[in-house]
């Protein structure tokens with residue numbers, strides 16, 4: 001990816017803002033719902049250790065419901081709702097009538113899932129480290145319900161030695177890239193950068209390209225390849241099929 005290095009060095013860029021998921025850390029082809037299903041397996045095992053037994057189906061549907069509820073019920077800040085994992089898991093514990101002391105234990109299941117299912121985009125990381133050697137500062141910026149401390153843990157585990165400046169995550173700042181680009185505004189204001197000094201790199205055309213450009217930030221669009229997108233789509237519909245079959249089998 002010499003293009004990235006040339007592009008940034010030739011444009012006198014002082015800082016790179018790097019998207020996390022499907023950019024520097026690559027997801028597998030599992031859909032969001034399949035991810036919640038796998039996480040629900042972890043919840044079931046963790047709760048069973050303390051003598052609480054729930055069906056996997058209940059925990060899966062509850063995890064999905066609490067996720068969607070949190071995105072509708074979290075506080076509205078500048079027209080945007082960006083809930084964190086704590087709200088999602090607190091709602092789940094409350095629904096199951098189990099002690100809130102389980103909240104951090106269940107959050108660690110989510111974090112553990114990410115550690116074991118993400119892989120590093122080594123080619124991009126190598127380029128980013130080259131840019132750092134040229135004095136370019138690197139920030140991470142993500143729309144995600146996990147907290148900055150969770151993302152820090154995941155990145156430290158998967159990319160040891162990667163010394164970035166700071167993580168900006170939607171759930172901590174109640175602002176996002178995708179809705180109105182407010183997370184870019186916070187990053188620019190806090191770090192005292194002009195938009196023209198920054199290059200953003202990401203995989204999502206809306207969040208990482210259109211919203212960055214709206215803020216005057218140049219960007220490098222790095223979408224996942226077409227084979228991956230097809231695989232993800234097939235796996236999404238296969239999971240949907242399995243879920244429906246399970247539902248009708250239990251009528």
Ligand SMILES: [Mg+2]
Pocket residue numbers: 019020021022023202203204
């Ligand atoms: Mg992304």
